[in-house]
Amino acid sequence: MPEIITQDGTIKQDDWVLVSRPEEGESLQLPEKQPALIPMDIWLADPHAIVHKPGLGIWLESHDEPERLEGMVNDLPLIAVNFPKFSDGRGYSIGRLLRERLGYRNELRAVGDVLLDQLQFMKRCGFDSYALRPDKDINKAARCLNFFSQSYQAATDTDIPLFRRRAG
Amino acid sequence: MYVYDEHDRQILAERVAQFRDQTNRALAGELEEDEFLPLRLQNGLYVQRLAPMLRICVPYGMLRSDQIRRLARITRDYDKGYAHFTTRQNVQLNWPAIEDVPDILEELSEVEMHANQTSGNCIRNTTTDQFAGVQDDEIADPRPYCEIIHQWSTYHPEFAFLPRKFKVAVNASERTDRAAIQVHDIGLQMVRNDKGELGFRVHVGGGLGRTPMVGPVIREFLPEPDLLTYLEAILRVYNRYGRRDNKYKARIKILVKALTPEGFAEKVEKEWEHTRNSPTRLTREAIERMQGYFTAPDYQALDNATDLLAQQRFEHRAFDQWLSHNVTTHKKPGYAIVTLTVKETGTPPDDVSDRQLEQIADLADEYSFGEARVTHHQNVVLADVRQDRLFELWQALQPIGFATPNLDTLTDVICCPGGDYCALANAKSIPVAESIQRRFDDLDYLYDLGRIDLNISGCMNACGHHHVGHIGVLGVDKKGEEFYQISLGGSSQHDASIGKILGPSFARDDMPEVVAKLIGVYVEKRTEEEEFLDTYRRIGIQPFKEKVYA
Ligand code: SF4
Numbered sequence: 001m002p003e004i005i006t007q008d009g010t011i012k013q014d015d016w017v018l019v020s021r022p023e024e025g026e027s028l029q030l031p032e033k034q035p036a037l038i039p040m041d042i043w044l045a046d047p048h049a050i051v052h053k054p055g056l057g058i059w060l061e062s063h064d065e066p067e068r069l070e071g072m073v074n075d076l077p078l079i080a081v082n083f084p085k086f087s088d089g090r091g092y093s094i095g096r097l098l099r100e101r102l103g104y105r106n107e108l109r110a111v112g113d114v115l116l117d118q119l120q121f122m123k124r125c126g127f128d129s130y131a132l133r134p135d136k137d138i139n140k141a142a143r144c145l146n147f148f149s150q151s152y153q154a155a156t157d158t159d160i161p162l163f164r165r166r167a168g
Numbered sequence: 169m170y171v172y173d174e175h176d177r178q179i180l181a182e183r184v185a186q187f188r189d190q191t192n193r194a195l196a197g198e199l200e201e202d203e204f205l206p207l208r209l210q211n212g213l214y215v216q217r218l219a220p221m222l223r224i225c226v227p228y229g230m231l232r233s234d235q236i237r238r239l240a241r242i243t244r245d246y247d248k249g250y251a252h253f254t255t256r257q258n259v260q261l262n263w264p265a266i267e268d269v270p271d272i273l274e275e276l277s278e279v280e281m282h283a284n285q286t287s288g289n290c291i292r293n294t295t296t297d298q299f300a301g302v303q304d305d306e307i308a309d310p311r312p313y314c315e316i317i318h319q320w321s322t323y324h325p326e327f328a329f330l331p332r333k334f335k336v337a338v339n340a341s342e343r344t345d346r347a348a349i350q351v352h353d354i355g356l357q358m359v360r361n362d363k364g365e366l367g368f369r370v371h372v373g374g375g376l377g378r379t380p381m382v383g384p385v386i387r388e389f390l391p392e393p394d395l396l397t398y399l400e401a402i403l404r405v406y407n408r409y410g411r412r413d414n415k416y417k418a419r420i421k422i423l424v425k426a427l428t429p430e431g432f433a434e435k436v437e438k439e440w441e442h443t444r445n446s447p448t449r450l451t452r453e454a455i456e457r458m459q460g461y462f463t464a465p466d467y468q469a470l471d472n473a474t475d476l477l478a479q480q481r482f483e484h485r486a487f488d489q490w491l492s493h494n495v496t497t498h499k500k501p502g503y504a505i506v507t508l509t510v511k512e513t514g515t516p517p518d519d520v521s522d523r524q525l526e527q528i529a530d531l532a533d534e535y536s537f538g539e540a541r542v543t544h545h546q547n548v549v550l551a552d553v554r555q556d557r558l559f560e561l562w563q564a565l566q567p568i569g570f571a572t573p574n575l576d577t578l579t580d581v582i583c584c585p586g587g588d589y590c591a592l593a594n595a596k597s598i599p600v601a602e603s604i605q606r607r608f609d610d611l612d613y614l615y616d617l618g619r620i621d622l623n624i625s626g627c628m629n630a631c632g633h634h635h636v637g638h639i640g641v642l643g644v645d646k647k648g649e650e651f652y653q654i655s656l657g658g659s660s661q662h663d664a665s666i667g668k669i670l671g672p673s674f675a676r677d678d679m680p681e682v683v684a685k686l687i688g689v690y691v692e693k694r695t696e697e698e699e700f701l702d703t704y705r706r707i708g709i710q711p712f713k714e715k716v717y718a
Pocket of ligand 1: 584585586587591592626627628629630631632
């Protein structure tokens with residue numbers, strides 16, 4: 001079973017399957033026994049149409065608009081955001097919007113080109129689990145999640161920027 | 169000047185430890201080159217033609233003497249004994265070894281310095297007027313706002329992987345714009361509204377490079393406390409919608425153009441509606457606290473030394489020239505602002521040796537409350553010099569070569585490192601600057617010509633800001649040979665404009681003569697009170713063309 005890092009740095013076994021977008025003319029292939037993450041727009045086309053017993057969540061591309069999920073986010077147990085390349089920073093904005101604007105409370109996972117040195121940024125932007133790229137050393141993740149003990153600006157992890165803490 | 173507290177010290181120490189860890193992993197092969205790249209760039213380390221370069225951050229150009237001495241020591245211990253001042257008020261080392269960089273960063277952190285976000289696709293060092301706080305035409309001192317922006321942008325988790333680099337500049341003067349805000353990704357002009365409240369006029373999408381643009385205004389008045397929430401809204405719109413498919417189209421100016429300034433502004437305002445009242449909105453206390461770091465030094469109550477200076481000027485013609493060109497009026501009676509010209513013919517413009525750095529530190533201690541500033545023109549400013557000590561200072565500057573009174577004249581060239589140092593260059597830029605400096609070595613003639621900004625870039629990336637030079641020079645490659653294209657009429661002041669290309673390019677050897685011809689046209693056509701740019705704007709490019717290509 002694949003391993004996932006959580007935001008407190010623990011490694012957990014996890015069997016969610018990321019289902020890719022079906023090719024033209026093909027239909028969505030859901031795994032039989034495992035919970036599945038399907039592309040956001042397929043789910044949005046009819047949120048009640050697909051029933052998947054083991055569990056159903058969605059994943060977003062970095063160009064997807066999370067605003068389209070307004071009012072529905074907490075129906076989902078898991079949302080994943082794909083980082084197609086680690087240098088594509090759009091996922092950070094998506095994370096913050098899902099959490100801070102749309103009020104998403106369940107698990108938010110970073111998938112795709114997820115490396116060690118971006119983990120703390122992801123954590124600060126609301127991601128609480130990370131599917132590290134398999135060639136990266138998962139045992140170093142906990143350290144990389146906590147390089148910094150405090151930060152200057154507010155984000156999802158804290159809404160109090162340093163200038164307000166200094167005042168206190 | 170800003171002083172670190174325990175928060176800043178802790179965050180910076182953690183940053184240095186992080187980069188040491190990253191460097192170790194890179195050297196051990198655990199990080200691929202393309203994975204390490206943005207990490208080292210955001211720590212100031214980039215690799216050029218001959219060697220790695222380390223760009224050290226000098227927030228809005230201000231340095232304390234102990235920091236300058238530390239820089240001198242670092243150039244000696246880790247480098248070839250000199251540093252380069254950049255047009256973004258930073259300092260650059262040219263030859264550090266990659267494995268030494270964590271140690272260099274640690275040494276810098278001991279004097280509250282770093283190389284954070286001086287490179288890479290992130291929010292860069294916020295810049296401002298080198299005369300901030302000492303001139304009387306300021307709406308308010310811009311430096312507290314620069315420091316507020318600087319802290320907000322430091323390791324911002326959402327904006328570490330933008331489509332491209334992102335530069336913010338703040339200007340506070342009503343008369344001039346020494347910070348060139350209209351050619352920045354975000355330019356903030358400090359203003360007061362009808363009610364006398366402080367705020368910012370917000371320009372977005374200015375820039376040089378391949379597609380030079382003057383940044384349009386997207387908001388006429390942004391109230392002071394809303395500074396950070398609004399910047400965050402702009403950055404979020406850019407991070408989400410800026411192009412990532414083509415690095416030449418990835419700057420925010422392209423997005424602003426595609427959406428139109430109105431369309432872009434609308435998106436920003438909509439985004440901002442959600443966050444404007446969030447805790448990121450500045451508090452009065454936070455602003456005042458920051459302003460408390462930028463109070464006036466211990467000035468003495470003095471009168472202007474008018475008589476003394478008049479007599480010294482009368483007795484020493486060279487002092488007189490220096491005073492007229494390199495010394496600027498201070499808002500405090502009895503004080504003056506002095507610009508040291510680090511550019512001398514025969515040395516690469518903008519390079520300073522370790523010894524010179526130490527001399528600057530000594531001068532700062534002796535004459536200017538222990539502080540110095542780096543300018544966009546790559547000179548050094550002592551901002552608080554007593555008028556009755558100007559003559560003494562001038563005498564001290566002579567032997568060390570910092571008193572060339574060519575400030576803002578044709579030979580006070582802005583010049584990028586060019587083909588001598590830079591991997592991206594099409595052509596060398598330093599020898600062009602030198603040959604023009606040699607051609608125009610008669611100071612009286614230079615003074616008579618008045619203000620002329622000559623800016624030279626070695627390629628389209630425009631680090632020498634050639635588009636906004638009154639005379640701009642761009643290195644181009646023609647079948648493997650180095651040529652130079654000239655543009656006229658650029659300006660980075662309040663009346664910002666992008667220069668127009670004169671015509672076909674020239675060989676390097678012809679450049680001094682071509683510039684001389686351009687100057688000749690100006691001298692012939694100017695009216696009494698016109699400067700070069702005024703004449704150009706009145707008569708247009710045609711007469712210059714005719715003369716040069718005759
Ligand atoms: S303008 Fe071009 S040649 Fe000059 S420093 Fe920039 S990238 Fe290098």
